[in-house]
Amino acid sequence: MATSDLSSDSLDFGILHDLIGYRLRRTQLVFFNRFAEACTDLGISPGLFGVLVLVSRNPGRTQTAIAQALGNDRSAMVAAVDKLEKMDLVERRPSLNDRRSYALYLTEHGETFYQTIENRVREHEQGLESLLEPGEKDLLIDMLARLCQAGRNGGV
Amino acid sequence: MATSDLSSDSLDFGILHDLIGYRLRRTQLVFFNRFAEACTDLGISPGLFGVLVLVSRNPGRTQTAIAQALGNDRSAMVAAVDKLEKMDLVERRPSLNDRRSYALYLTEHGETFYQTIENRVREHEQGLESLLEPGEKDLLIDMLARLCQAGRNGGV
DNA sequence: TATTGTTATACTCTATAACTATA
DNA sequence: TATAGTTATAGAGTATAACAATA
Numbered sequence: 001m002a003t004s005d006l007s008s009d010s011l012d013f014g015i016l017h018d019l020i021g022y023r024l025r026r027t028q029l030v031f032f033n034r035f036a037e038a039c040t041d042l043g044i045s046p047g048l049f050g051v052l053v054l055v056s057r058n059p060g061r062t063q064t065a066i067a068q069a070l071g072n073d074r075s076a077m078v079a080a081v082d083k084l085e086k087m088d089l090v091e092r093r094p095s096l097n098d099r100r101s102y103a104l105y106l107t108e109h110g111e112t113f114y115q116t117i118e119n120r121v122r123e124h125e126q127g128l129e130s131l132l133e134p135g136e137k138d139l140l141i142d143m144l145a146r147l148c149q150a151g152r153n154g155g156v
Numbered sequence: 157m158a159t160s161d162l163s164s165d166s167l168d169f170g171i172l173h174d175l176i177g178y179r180l181r182r183t184q185l186v187f188f189n190r191f192a193e194a195c196t197d198l199g200i201s202p203g204l205f206g207v208l209v210l211v212s213r214n215p216g217r218t219q220t221a222i223a224q225a226l227g228n229d230r231s232a233m234v235a236a237v238d239k240l241e242k243m244d245l246v247e248r249r250p251s252l253n254d255r256r257s258y259a260l261y262l263t264e265h266g267e268t269f270y271q272t273i274e275n276r277v278r279e280h281e282q283g284l285e286s287l288l289e290p291g292e293k294d295l296l297i298d299m300l301a302r303l304c305q306a307g308r309n310g311g312v
Numbered sequence: 313t314a315t316t317g318t319t320a321t322a323c324t325c326t327a328t329a330a331c332t333a334t335a
Numbered sequence: 336t337a338t339a340g341t342t343a344t345a346g347a348g349t350a351t352a353a354c355a356a357t358a
Contacts, residue, residue, distance in 0.1 A: 011225045012213040015274060016206060019281055020293065021187035023300040025202065026227065028184045030307035031177035046181065047348075050172060057168040064316065069167045071182065073350060078318060100316040100357045118171060125175055131302045137176065139292075140299050144179040146287045151186035203325080220339060229327060234341060256334045256339040 020147070031128065038124040042117055043087060047072075049121065051080050055090055055104045056114050062101040089113055176303070187284065194280040198273055199243060203228075205277065207236050211246055211260045212270050218257040245269055 016022045035046050044052070047070075054066050063077040081104065084090035089110035092102035106114060129137050172178045191202050200208070203226075210222050219233040237260065240246035245266035248258035262270060285293050 011210055011217065011221065013225070014209045014213040015277070016209045018297065019277070020284065020296065020300075021184070021191055021202060021281070022206065023297055023304070024180060024184040024187055026307075027300045027304045028177070028180040029227070030304055031180055034306060035177055045347085046177060050178065053170045053172045054167055057170040061167065062316075065167065069169070071185070072348095074317075075319085075351080076349065095316095098316080098358070102317075121171070121175070125177070128176065128303060128306055131306060132299055136295075136299055140176065140296070141174065141179055143288060143292055143296050144176075144183045147284060148179070148183045148186050150190060150284055150287060151182075201324090218339070228325095230340070231328080231342080232326065251339090254335075254339080256332095258340075 034128065035121075035124060038120055039117060042113075042120070044117055048080060048084060049117065051077075051084065052089065052106070052110075052114055052117070056106055056111075059105045060103045062095065062098075063104065064101070066104065084110075190284065191277075191280060194276055195273060198269075198276070200273055204236060204240060205273065207233075207240060208245065208262070208266075208270055208273070212262055212267075215261045216259045218251065219260065220257070222260065240266075 032046060035049075039045075039049070050070050051066060054069055055061070058066075063081060064074045067074045067077045081090060081092065085092065088107055091105055091107050091110075093105060095101040095103045132140065188202060191205075195201075195205070206226050207222060210225055211217070214222075219237060220230045223230045223233045237246060237248065241248065244263055247261055247263050247266075249261060251257040251259045288296065
């Protein structure tokens with residue numbers, strides 16, 4: 001194979017490298033994969049981790065409340081809570097004032113497990129954060145939060 | 157329904173709001189949905205747009221070369237190129253020096269179409285970019301590019 | 313009538329393995 | 336033997352529609 005063909009040298013990305021959306025997608029994929037590497041032995045995906053955080057910080061909320069906060073459909077919560085319940089991390093308790101809904105709580109094991117995985121996630125975050133200059137992370141988070149607000153309305 | 161229950165007030169996101177990965181996921185979802193709104197009538201998803209850009213800027217490359225540049229598996233390119241070919245935007249030409257592979261080119265219609273959609277995407281980008289202060293976009297792109305490099309090796 | 317949890321369903325995206333024809 | 340394109344397949348992730356129980 002000659003090196004003069006068109007198969008091996010780097011490609012021109014044109015507008016792609018200047019598009020926030022494209023950069024977001026690629027970077028988010030990196031974070032997702034790195035998260036999976038860091039937490040796969042614990043059986044927790046980024047999505048499940050989000051549920052754990054919200055249940056930990058907001059015990060007693062319903063599945064729908066957690067789903068709405070995370071921006072997911074409530075139907076997606078069923079399998080997620082099923083999985084977390086089978087792992088003995090979360091439990092559904094009958095809601096006191098509304099017999100249609102469950103109140104979600106971390107189990108005793110879930111509380112200690114949560115500390116473990118939150119530490120793991122903090123380490124994971126700090127590892128990636130080290131690619132930024134001091135103070136840049138806060139600005140990055142702030143910019144992403146502002147861009148996210150475009151999702152709340154149709155206009156810009 | 158009383159307002160004193162635990163269903164309606166905003167939730168505590170704990171560590172989640174400080175995690176770059178979580179912010180990336182939410183923001184990327186907003187961009188994806190906005191892109192879809194802007195380009196759904198043209199039948200082009202963000203992924204297909206990436207293929208169009210790379211074929212436009214690098215005519216004659218193979219499917220595998222495009223796939224690798226975009227970080228996708230070769231097998232995913234088959235359906236993508238099939239779709240773009242049915243839309244008369246891209247054509248597979250037999251490769252001159254390797255009868256296993258195809259060389260990808262924009263069709264004549266693809267060239268004019270590409271100008272249309274690139275303009276559409278530029279408008280879309282500028283709309284979201286307006287949520288940032290002047291000069292912030294370049295820094296954002298730069299930070300995302302640095303974070304992306306964590307995907308090229310296992311270390312940090 | 314509206315809402316909660318649930319089920320069934322489907323659609324996208326993505327990755328893997330195996331096949332063929334070439335190299 | 337290795338590679339390009341292809342196919343079949345499977346796994347996430349996500350969304351919609353409809354249902355029973357309850358509000």
